[in-house]
Amino acid sequence: MTDSAASPADLVPLAPEALALGAGFAAVGHELHLVGGPVRDALMGRPSDDLDFATDAHPERILEIVRPIASATWTTGIAYGTVGAQVGDLRCEITTFRADRYDRASRNPEVVYGDSLEADLRRRDFTMNAMAVSVTGDATFTDPYGGLADLARGVLRTPGTPEESFADDPLRMLRAARFVSTLGVSLATEVANAMSDMAAQLGRITAERVQVELSKLLLGSAPRRGLEVLVDSGLADVVLPELPALRMAADEHGQHKDVYAHTLQVLDQAIDLEDGGPDLVLRWAAVLHDIGKPATREFLPGGRVTFHHHEVVGARMARKRLKALRYSNDIVDDVSQLVFLHLRFYGYRTSEWTDSAVRRYVRDAGPLLPRLHKLVRSDCTTRNQRKSQSLALAYDTLEERIADLRAREDLEALRPDLDGNAIMAALGIPAGPLVGRAYKHLLELRIEHGPLGPERALEELRTWHAENG
Structure with a gap:
């Protein structure tokens, strides 16, 4: 166990809420340490809204101590030794020192309380998350596994052997890729090797937990690097096999361009176009937009290669993968629709x-239109400057035409000039399938010709009804 030479208060400024909790624990003779991510983030100058603590007090005793200090407490994690507390503006989780043993088949831990901070820190995922600062008066900085040095070097290591850590919880391998994306760190050689050797064990983890980590990875500042770790380690073969499959595909021009590399470049370019913070839907669409290519690849005479309808196949594949990862219906629908539409522009060219x-x-784009604009523009990765400029100019022209039409008519509400009630009144018919068919006919006329006005719409409706009613 080592102490920092610098003042811990300077390294990790302690919030008043943490000090209030520390005073409460110290008053009854218990330890309390700020641990894990909040310590790491403070050392990196990153804000943290939630605080994690470790203590020698057992859960029932933790509750007794925090109730006079907290505005609210919760015990959803008490079976694992964790008590939650709202202290001021901060959500705090306080966990009894642990010395868990894991069932290597189910990954479920057998909760065993520990008796020392150092042993508790050893069971954590990475050394940079295995640092602590006492908040019970002395502000001792505890770093038994060299986390501060690893953080300074930007290297991800495990407190024990990576094989032991990943066998305890294979999700830690996915978390390593996430930290590459979010923290800008790199993997220690032994960590990377263990991930490659043990990638198949990620299959033991539930889809919901995998989804959370993949979302955090994609929303990081460098998701391309995180995805490269997934592919290089073999983890993607388990949780996102469509991505490494792109390394075998060729482009439409028979140049055998690496579609995997193209996909990562599209992701980078889409991120550059974001204007309101990280956009999970746009980033997933960029990652999945070409996943239909391997299944639709066709070799033609003369060395040409085609991927006809890869956007249709890709949309189905995207829907299937995101559903398997337990994403919400909204995200599944939005991403698959962007994949389906991303080639439509090339007909305009x-x-x-x-x-x-x-x-x-x-x-067809509906509220996804701003994202579709970004995805289509990002999909141009050609090094041919003339072609790149031509594509950009063509899309500029399309956006100008959309703006011009929007100025003249309500494109956001493409509805027929007559609603269902007006259709029933005009034709003297009750609600039923015929009203729906009439409505669809008027909608197609509205799209084809623009606003008709009620009189012409009524005339068209009656003509249609005479021919089809």
Whole structure:
């Protein structure tokens, strides 16, 4: 166990809420230490809204100590030795020192309380998360496994052997990739080797837990690096096999461009276009937009390669993968629709679109249109400067046409000029399938010709009804 030469108060400023808790524990003779991510983040100058603590007090005793200090407490994690408390503006979780043993088949820990801070820190995932600061008066900085030095070097190591750590909880391998993305660290050689050797064990982890880690990885500042770790280690073969499969595909021009590398570049370029913070839907769409290519690859005479309808196949694959990862229906629908639509623009490049085609583009994208703009622009990764400029100019023109139509009509609410009630009144019919068919017919006329006005819409409706009613 080592103490920092610098003042711990300077290294890790302690919030008043932490000191209030520390005073409460010290008053009854118990230890309390700020541990894990909050210590690491403070050393990196990153804010933290939640605080994690470790103590020698057992859960029932923790509750007795914190109730006079906290505005609220919760015990959802008490079976694992954790008590939650709202202290001022901060959410705090206080856990009894642990010395767990893991069932290597189910990964479920057998909760065993420990008797020392150092033993508790050893069971944590990485050394930079195995540091602590006492908040019971002396502000002792505890770093038994060299976490501060690893943090300074930007290297991810485990307190014990990585094989032991990952066998205890294989999700830690995915968390390592996430930290590469979010913290900008690199993997120690022994950690990278263990991940490659043990990647298959990630299959023991529930989809919900995998999803949380993948989302955090994608929302990090360097998701490309995190994804590269997943692919290089073999972890992606277990949780996202569509991504490494792209290394075998070729592009539409028979140049055998690495579609995997293209995908990572599209992700980088999409991130550059974000204007309101990290966008999980856009980033997933960038990662998955070409996953239909391996399944649709066709070799033609003369060395040409095609991927006809890869956007259709890719949309189905994206939906299946995101559902398997237990994402919400909204995210599944939005990402798969972006994948489905991402090639539509290329038809605009090769032919003059009518106003109705532009309306359909807007209608089909709906509220996803701003994201679709970003995805399509990001999908241009050609090094041919002339081609790149041509693509950008063509999309500029499309956006200008959308803006022009929007100025003249309500593109955000593409509805027929007559609603269902007006249709029933005009035709003298009750609610039923015929009303739906009439509504769809008027909607198609609205898209094709723009606003008709009620009189012309009524005339068109009656003509349609005479022919089809």
